[in-house]
Amino acid sequence: MSRPHALLELNGVTKRFGDLTANDSVSVSVAAGEVVALLGENGAGKSTLMKILYGLVRPDAGGISMNGQPLHIGSPRDAMSAGIGMVTQEFSLVETMTVTENVALSAVGLGIVDTRAARQRVTAAMERIGVDIEPDRLVSTLSLGERQRVEIVKALFHDCRVLILDEPTAVLTPQDVRALFATIDRLRQTGLGVLFVSHKLREVAEISDRVVVLRRGQLVGERVTSEVGVGELAALMMGVKAAAPVGDTAAAVGLPTEASPDAPAAPDRGESTTAQTPALVLTELTLERHGRSIVDAVTLTVQRGEVVGIAGITGNGQTELMELLCGTEQTTSGRMEVDGVDVTRSDVAGRLAAGLGRLTEDRRGSVVPQLSVEENLVLEDLPTYVRRGLVDRTAIRAHAERLIARFDIVATPAAAVSTLSGGNMQKVLLARALARRPRLLVAAQPTRGLDIGAYQFVHSQLKELRDSGAGLLLISEDLDEMRALCDRIAVLFRGRIVGTLTVEEATSERLGVMMTGEAVPA
Amino acid sequence: MVAAPRSTYSCVWGWVVSIDLLALVGAMLTIATPLVWAGIGEVVVERTGILNLGIEGTMYLGAFIGFLAALRTGSPWLGLLAAVVSGVVAGLAMALLTVTLGLNQHVSGLGLTLFLIAVCEFTFRLLYAGERPTLEQKFHTLLPGVAVLNQHWLTYVAFLVLAPAAWWVLRSTGMGYRLHAVGENFEAADVAGISVAATRYVALMVGSALMTVGGAFLTLAVLGSYTLDIINGRGWVCIALVIFAQWRVWPTVFGALIFAVTDALQLQLAITTAFGSIPRELMLALPYLAVITALAVWGRKVRYPGSYLRAYRRG
Numbered sequence: 001m002s003r004p005h006a007l008l009e010l011n012g013v014t015k016r017f018g019d020l021t022a023n024d025s026v027s028v029s030v031a032a033g034e035v036v037a038l039l040g041e042n043g044a045g046k047s048t049l050m051k052i053l054y055g056l057v058r059p060d061a062g063g064i065s066m067n068g069q070p071l072h073i074g075s076p077r078d079a080m081s082a083g084i085g086m087v088t089q090e091f092s093l094v095e096t097m098t099v100t101e102n103v104a105l106s107a108v109g110l111g112i113v114d115t116r117a118a119r120q121r122v123t124a125a126m127e128r129i130g131v132d133i134e135p136d137r138l139v140s141t142l143s144l145g146e147r148q149r150v151e152i153v154k155a156l157f158h159d160c161r162v163l164i165l166d167e168p169t170a171v172l173t174p175q176d177v178r179a180l181f182a183t184i185d186r187l188r189q190t191g192l193g194v195l196f197v198s199h200k201l202r203e204v205a206e207i208s209d210r211v212v213v214l215r216r217g218q219l220v221g222e223r224v225t226s227e228v229g230v231g232e233l234a235a236l237m238m239g240v241k242a243a244a245p246v247g248d249t250a251a252a253v254g255l256p257t258e259a260s261p262d263a264p265a266a267p268d269r270g271e272s273t274t275a276q277t278p279a280l281v282l283t284e285l286t287l288e289r290h291g292r293s294i295v296d297a298v299t300l301t302v303q304r305g306e307v308v309g310i311a312g313i314t315g316n317g318q319t320e321l322m323e324l325l326c327g328t329e330q331t332t333s334g335r336m337e338v339d340g341v342d343v344t345r346s347d348v349a350g351r352l353a354a355g356l357g358r359l360t361e362d363r364r365g366s367v368v369p370q371l372s373v374e375e376n377l378v379l380e381d382l383p384t385y386v387r388r389g390l391v392d393r394t395a396i397r398a399h400a401e402r403l404i405a406r407f408d409i410v411a412t413p414a415a416a417v418s419t420l421s422g423g424n425m426q427k428v429l430l431a432r433a434l435a436r437r438p439r440l441l442v443a444a445q446p447t448r449g450l451d452i453g454a455y456q457f458v459h460s461q462l463k464e465l466r467d468s469g470a471g472l473l474l475i476s477e478d479l480d481e482m483r484a485l486c487d488r489i490a491v492l493f494r495g496r497i498v499g500t501l502t503v504e505e506a507t508s509e510r511l512g513v514m515m516t517g518e519a520v521p522a
Numbered sequence: 523m524v525a526a527p528r529s530t531y532s533c534v535w536g537w538v539v540s541i542d543l544l545a546l547v548g549a550m551l552t553i554a555t556p557l558v559w560a561g562i563g564e565v566v567v568e569r570t571g572i573l574n575l576g577i578e579g580t581m582y583l584g585a586f587i588g589f590l591a592a593l594r595t596g597s598p599w600l601g602l603l604a605a606v607v608s609g610v611v612a613g614l615a616m617a618l619l620t621v622t623l624g625l626n627q628h629v630s631g632l633g634l635t636l637f638l639i640a641v642c643e644f645t646f647r648l649l650y651a652g653e654r655p656t657l658e659q660k661f662h663t664l665l666p667g668v669a670v671l672n673q674h675w676l677t678y679v680a681f682l683v684l685a686p687a688a689w690w691v692l693r694s695t696g697m698g699y700r701l702h703a704v705g706e707n708f709e710a711a712d713v714a715g716i717s718v719a720a721t722r723y724v725a726l727m728v729g730s731a732l733m734t735v736g737g738a739f740l741t742l743a744v745l746g747s748y749t750l751d752i753i754n755g756r757g758w759v760c761i762a763l764v765i766f767a768q769w770r771v772w773p774t775v776f777g778a779l780i781f782a783v784t785d786a787l788q789l790q791l792a793i794t795t796a797f798g799s800i801p802r803e804l805m806l807a808l809p810y811l812a813v814i815t816a817l818a819v820w821g822r823k824v825r826y827p828g829s830y831l832r833a834y835r836r837g
Contacts, residue, residue: 076713077715080715092707092709092710092713092714093707093710094702094703094706094707094710094711094828095706095707095828096702096706096828097699097702097703097706101699102710105699105703105710105711105714105716106713106714106715106716108696108699108700109696110695110696110697110700111695111696111697112694112695112696113694113695113696113699115694
């Protein structure tokens with residue numbers, strides 16, 4: 001690939017956390033005056049890679065070099081002195097100090113601070129990149145976008161040559177995004193190398209010169225932005241395209257690839273179930289926050305024995321839809337029925353009683369980590385295990401042992417859940433949800449971060465649940481998973497369902513286009 | 523009861539007339555002095571996000587060590603020096619517990635206070651059981667005979683040197699910036715290359731030294747002797763004052779003056795005959811009630827420093 005001489009290079013960087021490989025021999029470079037986007041879904045390994053570059057995480061293998069010279073980066077301080085600056089999602093600003101004081105903080109000695117000189121230097125740095133913030137304002141009075149620009153100025157204050165922006169638009173309003181892009185443009189003109197980490201395709205397509213796509217810790221593609229379409233980037237990011245490493249992985253777990261799209265057809269369930277009550281009926285389900293529709297009139301039916309997937313790029317309302325389904329968020333308008341029962345106004349317990357089962361995205365938030373496996377397993381059914389006001393320990397232990405055997409959980413009943421691996425924790429949650437024999441299971445990212453064994457196990461359990469006649473609503477960003485499990489796939493864009501495809505219709509191109517909202521008539 | 527008001531008014535008027543205003547102001551400044559020293563010491567410490575509940579014990583330590591050294595050497599100056607050194611050691615101990623070991627600040631501070639008070643009392647009884655030793659040489663007041671201004675030099679220093687200097691250092695120097703940054707957001711301070719641990723160690727050592735000066739003022743300047751209840755909750759008053767002052771120097775001084783003027787008033791009124799009927803315990807409680815009232819009125823919407831009560835651990 002033709003590109004300018006690299007300023008900063010990462011070569012074959014590998015990082016493992018236990019049995020999870022966050023970065024698998026990844027090489028990325030950025031040149032002076034170039035904006036390189038690091039694109040990938042959550043958990044693809046983008047943040048880990050950037051933390052390695054900034055000295056916050058130590059790599060297991062691989063090296064970093066600047067201008068061809070190898071660099072040792074052991075701490076953020078090393079990174080800074082090497083000319084690498086980073087703006088993280090959580091800003092490190094002292095809110096009760098002014099803009100000038102914050103920017104100058106790393107440069108002050110012990111004696112008198114020459115506020116006037118500091119203010120002049122800060123103003124000069126801001127002018128250079130076209131930022132206009134009153135230097136004497138307290139940081140606590142600034143908007144998030146302004147704070148982010150202060151962070152950028154802070155990074156530039158120590159002669160930074162490569163600036164890392166980690167998901168910089170996540171917290172910004174559309175106007176602030178415009179201002180940020182203008183700033184990035186100025187940085188590019190002044191000859192800075194910029195690493196722009198994001199999972200938002202449109203932003204990446206707009207601001208970057210080059211795109212590096214990560215998926216499950218591996219570099220799956222590198223494209224010049226002007227030569228690539230949004231649909232292709234989406235396909236790369238989701239791993240639908242038969243790019244070599246992804247194809248291999250998919251084949252290894254027995255999933256359909258582009259070459260063999262035949263596995264999960266579920267043809268013969270249709271007629272026999274239509275007469276029955278659907279497992280889930282959503283009618284114009286809407287959630288408004290601050291006058292905006294986060295979930296916008298979602299209408300959807302899940303029949304018994306059917307798996308319906310919700311696809312979409314992160315941040316298009318999936319999380320909120322899940323919260324509405326689980327009852328942790330109040331519906332603004334619309335109606336939700338589980339197995340024929342209207343649960344729109346029911347609380348969590350009411351929904352569970354109606355036959356709803358949940359497998360939420362945030363595993364740690366769904367267990368009490370300090371409690372034991374057996375205690376977590378009965379958390380939703382405590383009244384069943386209470387006799388004369390006392391907890392029936394024997395029954396709980398028996399219940400836990402049954403589930404541990406059935407779900408192949410590697411843990412003792414008395415072990416604290418916090419000591420379990422991600423895969424085993426998910427099995428505990430799966431066991432808890434399935435033991436209640438739900439008539440509808442909603443599952444969000446059920447296999448994210450799991451190794452291949454746990455991945456397959458979760459899928460086999462979900463299929464078994466489907467075959468037993470329950471409905472399954474699957475919210476996932478993993479299209480391989482969608483195609484393996486779903487009968488139909490609905491695509492969510494800006495809180496709306498923009499279309500529903502059968503699994504046979506759901507080609508990567510069609511899904512990619514729909515996910516970027518192209519199918520929505522303006 | 524119904525006929526009472528008229529006589530009550532004249533009674534109140536009688537008290538007001540009996541107040542000697544100049545004596546009151548003079549007493550106020552003297553009473554406020556240890557609070558200003560220790561309070562500013564606590565401001566310095568708490569600016570870094572550490573609540574030093576060892577303040578009460580540290581003041582006892584200063585009073586006792588200062589007294590002991592002055593008694594043995596015959597010089598109040600050496601007594602003061604010894605008190606300051608003991609303060610630095612007390613600060614080091616608190617830093618070891620809360621910064622290096624990262625222990626709970628409430629428990630560490632209360633533990634330090636209980637330990638220091640007990641050590642002072644134990645040692646004092648061991649050395650002077652049954653005696654009432656007094657200093658032959660204590661600090662004398664400057665300008666004797668002049669109303670209001672006949673104060674100890676430590677009082678002059680507290681109001682004219684310490685408070686303005688502390689205010690200036692916290693506001694205009696890099697050291698002050700560092701204390702502030704560590705106290706508000708220690709992650710940001712660390713990223714900016716400021717050592718959180720070193721900053722907190724220094725603040726605790728300097729702050730505790732100021733607290734011991736406050737304690738030593740009572741033995742070396744005011745009393746010339748040591749009693750087992752010499753500090754009598756003044757450290758706790760300082761804790762309240764610092765919160766009331768929202769970690770700023772001048773409001774701390776102002777708060778100390780409120781406490782002191784109530785205390786001075788109480789002392790004056792206690793010797794007027796009209797007050798014979800009011801329980802002395804209630805009178806003694808007045809200044810503390812004043813502090814609690816001030817906290818209740820102005821201290822409710824306080825924004826605590828971001829790193830308050832938290833130990834810093836990287837990553």
